[in-house]
Amino acid sequence: MSTPRLSRRGLxxxxxxxxxxxxxxVAGRASADDAQAAVAASYAFRGEHQAGIxxxxxxxxxxxxxxxxxxxxxxxxALLQDWTAAAERMTRGDGAGEVGPxxxxxxLPPDDTGEAIGLPPARLTITFGFGPTFFDKLDLxxxxxxxxxxLPHFPADVLVEEISDGDLCVQACADDPQVAVHAVRNxxxxxxxxxxxxxxxxxxxxxxxxxxxxxxPRNLFxxxxxxxxxxxxxxxxxxxxxxVGADDDPAAGWLAGGSYLVARRIAxxxxxxxxQPLADQxxxxxxxxxxxxxxxxxxxxxxxxxxxxxxxxxxxxxxSHVRLVHPxxxxxxxxxxxxxxxxxxxxxLGALNAGLFFIAYVRDPDTHFIPIQNAMAKSDAMxxxxxxxxxxxxxxxxxxxxxxxxxxxxFA
Numbered sequence: 001m002s003t004p005r006l007s008r009r010g011l012x013x014x015x016x017x018x019x020x021x022x023x024x025x026v027a028g029r030a031s032a033d034d035a036q037a038a039v040a041a042s043y044a045f046r047g048e049h050q051a052g053i054x055x056x057x058x059x060x061x062x063x064x065x066x067x068x069x070x071x072x073x074x075x076x077x078a079l080l081q082d083w084t085a086a087a088e089r090m091t092r093g094d095g096a097g098e099v100g101p102x103x104x105x106x107x108l109p110p111d112d113t114g115e116a117i118g119l120p121p122a123r124l125t126i127t128f129g130f131g132p133t134f135f136d137k138l139d140l141x142x143x144x145x146x147x148x149x150x151l152p153h154f155p156a157d158v159l160v161e162e163i164s165d166g167d168l169c170v171q172a173c174a175d176d177p178q179v180a181v182h183a184v185r186n187x188x189x190x191x192x193x194x195x196x197x198x199x200x201x202x203x204x205x206x207x208x209x210x211x212x213x214x215x216x217p218r219n220l221f222x223x224x225x226x227x228x229x230x231x232x233x234x235x236x237x238x239x240x241x242x243x244v245g246a247d248d249d250p251a252a253g254w255l256a257g258g259s260y261l262v263a264r265r266i267a268x269x270x271x272x273x274x275x276q277p278l279a280d281q282x283x284x285x286x287x288x289x290x291x292x293x294x295x296x297x298x299x300x301x302x303x304x305x306x307x308x309x310x311x312x313x314x315x316x317x318x319x320s321h322v323r324l325v326h327p328x329x330x331x332x333x334x335x336x337x338x339x340x341x342x343x344x345x346x347x348x349l350g351a352l353n354a355g356l357f358f359i360a361y362v363r364d365p366d367t368h369f370i371p372i373q374n375a376m377a378k379s380d381a382m383x384x385x386x387x388x389x390x391x392x393x394x395x396x397x398x399x400x401x402x403x404x405x406x407x408x409x410x411f412a
Contacts, residue, residue, distance in 0.1 A: 041120070041121060041122070041123045041175075042091060042092055042093060042121035042123065042124070043055055043091060043123060043124075043125050044091075045087055045088040045091045045092070045125075045126070045400070046088070046399065046400045046401060046402060046404075047399045047400075048257060048398070048399045049243065049257055049258075049259075049398060049399045050127045050128065050258075050396055050397070050398070050399050050400070050406070051091070051125040051126070051127065051399075052125030052126065052127035052171055052173055052338075053127065053210075053242070053259060053336065053338070053361050053396070054210055054211075054232040054238060054242070054336065055123075055125050055173075055210065055232070056123075056209075056210055056211040056213060056214055056232070057173065057206040057208060057209060057210045057211075057214065057338050058122075058123050058124075058125070058173040058174050058175050058180075058206070059174075059175050059204065059205065059206060060173065060174050060175065060176065060177040060179075060180050060202075060203065060204055060340075061171070061172070061173050061180060061201070061202065061203035061204070061206075061340040061357065062172045062177075062180040062181050062183065062184045062200065062201075062202055062203075063169065063170070063171050063172070063184075063200060063201045063202075063203070063263065063357065063359070064169065064170050064172075064184045064187075064188065064197050064198075064199070064200040064201075065131070065165070065166025065167075065168070065169045065197070065198045065199050065200070065263075065392060066166055066167060066168040066169070066170070066188075066191065066195040066196060066197055066198055067166060067167050067168075067195065067196055067198045068134065068137050068138075068167045068168070068194070068195050069193060069194055069195055069196055070193075070194050070195075071137050071138060071139075073138050073139075073411070075194055076138060076194065077405070077411055078194075079190075079191055079194045079195060080128075080405050080406050080407050080408075081405040082190050083128065083170075083187055083190060083191070083405075083406065084400060084404075084405040084406050085405075086186060086187060086190055087126040087128075087183070087187070087406075090116075090124060090126065090182070090183050090186070091121065091124045091125060091126060092121060093120060093121035095111070095112035095116075096111065096112040096113070096182075096183075096186035096187075096189075096190070097110070097111025097112045097186075098111065099111050099112075100112055101113065101114035101117055102114065102117075112186060113182065113185055113186055113189065115178060115181070115182050115185075116178060116179055116182040119176055119178060119179055119182075120176075120179075121174075121179070122174040122175040122176035122179040122180075123173075123174060123175050124172065124173070124174040124179050124180065124183060125171075125172070125173050125174075126170060126171070126172050126183055126187075127170070127171040127172075127173075127261075127396060128168070128169070128170060128171075128396070128397065128406045128407065129168065129169040129170075129171075129261045129394030129395060129396045129397075130148075130167070130168060130169075130394055130395050130397070130407065130410075131148075131165060131166050131167050131168065131169065131392065131393070131394050132144065132148050132149050132150055132165075132393070133165070133166075133167050134167040134168060135148070137167060140410070142251065143251060143252060143254065143410060144251070144252070145244075145249050145251070145252035145255055145260075145395055146249050146251065146252070147249070147260065147364050147365050147366050148260070148393065148394075148395050149393070150165060150393065151262070151365070151370070151391050151392070151393045152370065154373055154374060154377040154388070155374075155377040155378050156377050156383055156386075156387070156388070157377070157388045157389075157391065158387050158388065158389050159388070159389060159390065159391055160389045160390060162198075162199060163199040163201075163265060163389065163390035164199075164390050164391050164392055165198075165391075165392050166198045166199070166392055166394075167195070167198075168195060168394075169261065169263070169392070169394045170183075170184055170187055171261070171338075171359070172184050173338070177202070177204070181202070184200065199390070201265060201342060201357050201390075202342060202344075203339075203340025203341060203342050203357045204340060204341055204342070204343075205217060205218075205340065205341040206338070206339070206340055207219045207225040207226060207337070207339040207340060207341060207356055208225060208226025208229045208337040208338060208339055209226055209229060209231070210229065210230070210231060210232055210336060210337075210338060211231055211232050211233065212231050212232075212233045216292060216300060219268075219341060219356055220268055220270060220341050220343075220354055220355065220356070221268065221270075221273055221281070221285075221385075222281075222289060223281075223285050223287060223289055223292070224287065224292030224300060225339070225356075226337050226339075227287070227292055227300055227301065228326075228327075228334075229335075229336065229337050230242065230334055230335065230336040230337075237334065238336065240363070241333065241334045241335065241336070241362065241363055241368060242259050242335075242336050242361050242362065242363055243256075243257055243258070243259060243363060244256055244257065244258050244259060244260070244363055244364075245363070248363070248364070252395075254397075254409035254410045254412065255395055255397065255398065255409075255410075256398060257398030257399060258395060258396050258397045258398040259361045259362065259363065259395075259396045260361065260362050260363070260364065260365050260369075260393065260394070260395055260396070261359065261360075261361055261393070261394045261395070261396050262335075262358070262359070262360045262361075262362065262365060262369050262392075262393055263357070263358070263359055263390070263391070263392045263393075263394070264357075264358040264388055264390065264391050264392075265342075265355070265357055265358075265388065265389055265390030265391070266355045266356045266357070266358055266386050266387070266388050266389075267353070267354070267355040267386070267387045267388075267389055268354055268355040268356065268385060268386060269351070269385045269386075269387070270351070270352045270354055271351050271352070272385060273385045282295065283295075283317050283320060283381070284317075284320060284321065284381040284382050284385075285320060285321050285322065285382065286304070286316045286317065286320030286321055286322030286323055287300075287322055294316060294322060295315050295316045295320075296308045296310070296315040296316065304316055304322055304323070304326065306323055306326070306328070317381065318379075319379050319380060319381040320380075320381060321376070321380050321381070321382045324375050324376050324379055324380050325372050325375070325376055325380075329375070330371055330372050330375070331367070333367055333368045333371070333372065334368070335360040335361065335362045335368050335369060335372075336360065336361045336362070337358070337359065337360045337361075338359045338360070338361065339356055339357055339358045339359050339360075340356070340357045340359070341354070341355075341356060341357075342354060342355060342356070342357050355386075361396070365393060397409065397410065
């Protein structure tokens with residue numbers, strides 16, 4: 001495989017001196033400091049686990065689910081090989097193709113679309129997953145993990161088929177939205193004739209932290225989100241709650257070191273929420289809006305005291321979000337969240353079409369997501385302001401070693 005002749009980093013010249021050039025492209029999308037840091041920042045595509053899971057969550061997301069257009073295994077393997085090669089190039093800051101966007105035959109379409117020319121890697125990660133129907137279409141039912149199936153229809157779900165499920169998924173995260181969009185756009189182009197985009201979602205402003213080096217962000221309700229999220233610096237907890245073990249599923253030993261990806265598109269009734277008194281908002285969430293402390297506490301990371309009483313009522317209400325999803329009420333189960341805010345214009349009624357694109361990685365959805373979501377859907381006071389209209393479950397294969405393609409262990 002030849003080295004790409006046009007590198008985004010090459011155009012920038014590399015190093016801190018290129019920060020000014022990068023800033024010209026990312027103006028309005030990131031601060032000057034962020035742009036400067038992004039010039040040199042890139043994550044390895046290959047490793048024990050796929051990047052984009054415990055990787056410190058970037059600021060932007062382009063998520064896409066694909067439907068297969070072929071049931072030929074050889075064609076699908078070829079697609080995964082092509083995707084692997086392109087993803088590795090793009091995450092290091094090069095073009096999607098071997099030649100690049102401007103150096104090919106001028107009488108042929110370029111092998112990269114070109115909108116990322118001049119942009120740094122921006123900490124791009126590309127993560128791949130397989131849905132339940134992927135195994136059905138390729139006659140691989142005997143290798144499908146036991147927990148991989150369509151998520152149940154939870155109470156209050158208002159699912160739209162066109163933005164749910166899928167045979168394959170691609171999660172592209174970066175600190176520049178154009179870099180993330182470029183990645184998915186080119187992977188979709190490479191897939192032509194073999195797979196097509198079923199639905200996609202853009203996201204901004206991460207709604208959780210996956211590293212202790214990051215501050216807790218806020219969701220569109222204005223509250224800190226993901227305070228108790230698993231962090232990369234907790235490897236024992238990540239091993240317990242995120243990575244699939246070699247003995248978890250005899251039929252799916254190939255998935256060891258991988259994970260399950262839960263995706264839920266949650267529309268927020270922003271305008272209705274904004275009219276609620278501050279005290280009520282804090283009671284619904286179970287935390288203070290300013291500091292993010294659990295009610296009755298002083299600091300964000302104080303442990304919630306669910307036995308505390310104020311007057312005759314629990315200090316943290318029994319139907320508060322914090323209480324209903326807390327690990328102490330779910331056998332200690334935890335998940336690693338990588339969600340994002342979204343605003344997709346306005347609804348026909350003039351309200352914001354906005355909310356949370358929820359992404360979580362878990363070792364087993366049957367123990368680490370479904371019971372928690374059931375409890376939330378049935379009793380959480382916040383559900384009055386939330387409408388889940390998209391839902392999907394995928395398995396994320398383990399990391400890709402040198403010379404391998406994503407998902408190779410499944411086909412071995």
